[in-house]
Amino acid sequence: MALVLGVDSSTQSCKVVVLDSETGAVVRTGRAAHPDGTAVDPEAWWIALRAAIDEAGGLDDIAAWSIGGQQHGMVALDSSGAVIRDALLWNDTRSAGAASALVDAFGAQELADRTGVVPVASFTISKVRWLRDAEPDNAARVAAIALPHDWLTWRLRGFGPDGAEGATRGPVLDELVTDRSDASGTGYWSPATGDYDRELLRAALGHDAILPGVLGPDEWVTDADGRRVAAGAGDNAAAALGLGAGPGDVVVSIGTSGTVFAVSETPSADASGIIAGFASADGHFLPLVCTLNAARVLDVTAALLGVDHDELSRLALDAPAGADGLALVPYFEGERTPNLPDATATLSGMTLASTTRENLARAAVEGMLSGLGAGLDALRAEGVPLRRALLIGGGAQSDAVRAIAPQVLGIPVEVPDAAEYVALGAARQAAATL
Numbered sequence: 001m002a003l004v005l006g007v008d009s010s011t012q013s014c015k016v017v018v019l020d021s022e023t024g025a026v027v028r029t030g031r032a033a034h035p036d037g038t039a040v041d042p043e044a045w046w047i048a049l050r051a052a053i054d055e056a057g058g059l060d061d062i063a064a065w066s067i068g069g070q071q072h073g074m075v076a077l078d079s080s081g082a083v084i085r086d087a088l089l090w091n092d093t094r095s096a097g098a099a100s101a102l103v104d105a106f107g108a109q110e111l112a113d114r115t116g117v118v119p120v121a122s123f124t125i126s127k128v129r130w131l132r133d134a135e136p137d138n139a140a141r142v143a144a145i146a147l148p149h150d151w152l153t154w155r156l157r158g159f160g161p162d163g164a165e166g167a168t169r170g171p172v173l174d175e176l177v178t179d180r181s182d183a184s185g186t187g188y189w190s191p192a193t194g195d196y197d198r199e200l201l202r203a204a205l206g207h208d209a210i211l212p213g214v215l216g217p218d219e220w221v222t223d224a225d226g227r228r229v230a231a232g233a234g235d236n237a238a239a240a241l242g243l244g245a246g247p248g249d250v251v252v253s254i255g256t257s258g259t260v261f262a263v264s265e266t267p268s269a270d271a272s273g274i275i276a277g278f279a280s281a282d283g284h285f286l287p288l289v290c291t292l293n294a295a296r297v298l299d300v301t302a303a304l305l306g307v308d309h310d311e312l313s314r315l316a317l318d319a320p321a322g323a324d325g326l327a328l329v330p331y332f333e334g335e336r337t338p339n340l341p342d343a344t345a346t347l348s349g350m351t352l353a354s355t356t357r358e359n360l361a362r363a364a365v366e367g368m369l370s371g372l373g374a375g376l377d378a379l380r381a382e383g384v385p386l387r388r389a390l391l392i393g394g395g396a397q398s399d400a401v402r403a404i405a406p407q408v409l410g411i412p413v414e415v416p417d418a419a420e421y422v423a424l425g426a427a428r429q430a431a432a433t434l
């Protein structure tokens with residue numbers, strides 16, 4: 001029995017699953033929390049990764065591993081392999097002005113054609129441009145730029161600055177690797193051609209830099225002990241692998257982000273910027289719509305009402321559809337789709353009759369799902385076949401979300417057994433290397 005290990009280094013936590021590669025059975029798991037905030041020292045992810053792997057029994061009996069992770073975060077490294085500053089995460093909106101500057105310089109259609117995406121604050125290229133504008137001394141020191149899963153893979157393979165824990169192979173920046181799906185979230189890689197767009201990188205950073213080598217779906221590298229290491233993936237692409245999503249399936253993930261995506265045979269280039277034309281981890285494409293406000297809308301509403309998630313769900317299901325006119329537009333963290341980085345949330349329709357705890361709970365669920373419903377409409381308009389939605393992520397554990405989702409999304413919703421689909425997808429990639 002060969003064991004393989006898969007990781008989901010997501011926004012809020014690190015989750016690890018160990019599978020029997022022959023039966024696919026989950027034999028061990030581990031988990032560790034990440035710090036709050038939209039700018040995080042990558043060392044915190046490394047500590048969480050080590051803790052979650054230890055909880056899952058360590059690497060000694062593991063034959064192959066792979067890391068899936070939150071997309072887009074900018075991990076800037078200097079020539080000694082050291083991290084230059086806290087990584088700006090996908091949900092950090094300080095780079096909104098930098099994104100606009102890139103769109104003004106190149107044009108939305110051109111950028112969509114060249115990279116599959118129109119920059120908004122979330123994408124790596126916008127964060128790189130922000131660094132150059134706001135912290136030019138730091139930008140000048142950048143020797144390499146990696147994403148969270150790329151950097152963790154590099155570290156766990158034994159690379160890192162001299163003296164760093166486990167860095168037995170030194171700071172070899174040319175050993176950084178990534179995969180198609182995460183490369184496609186940078187804004188300086190083309191899913192259609194499979195090449196980096198160095199002109200765009202230089203336009204953002206002010207100079208060239210080492211970028212991770214992009215491994216194909218069947219390629220692998222090794223760690224310091226000779227274990228096989230798969231390419232890894234952005235978390236959404238890894239979830240598609242973990243679910244085995246096929247034609248007609250649209251995945252709706254309710255984590256810190258809300259995402260709606262499908263595996264497609266053809267690349268997309270949406271100049272409106274609503275659909276991000278990502279690559280999938282299996283050699284195809286992954287048109288995706290992402291909102292900034294998902295599970296945390298429920299977290300904040302539950303906290304406001306002084307209840308736990310189960311009670312929030314009961315309250316929401318006790319209210320009528322439409323919450324008697326109470327409506328929550330839940331842009332608590334600004335919003336990415338639509339691109340409103342400075343927006344705030346709005347509660348409207350408050351009357352003496354409508355302003356109840358039940359209606360507020362319902363409005364939170366409906367408001368959160370509405371953003372995802374708009375994403376689904378955008379995919380439909382793009383011609384993506386939508387037969388059923390597969391609901392995953394922490395928010396999918398809510399009975400109310402599961403019950404209300406079909407009404408708001410307008411298609412049949414299936415909720416696969418609760419599982420860590422991102423980590424499972426990564427583990428399957430690892431198994432494939434064997």
Ligand SMILES: Nc1ncnc2c1ncn2[C@@H]1O[C@H](COP(=O)(O)OP(=O)(O)O)[C@@H](O)[C@H]1O
Binds near residue numbers: 255309394
């Ligand atoms: N029963 C539940 N109802 C609603 N939200 C939940 C429930 N359980 C967990 N969550 C929320 O799900 C989120 C974590 O989901 P997860 O998919 O792991 O996020 P991420 O991948 O962004 O780290 C947290 O905000 C958590 O509060």
Ligand SMILES: O=C(CO)[C@@H](O)[C@H](O)COP(=O)(O)O
Binds near residue numbers: 010236255256258259
């Ligand atoms: O930015 C995106 C997708 O483009 C997000 O989906 C991130 O990849 C974070 O995912 P979660 O941690 O919320 O699952």
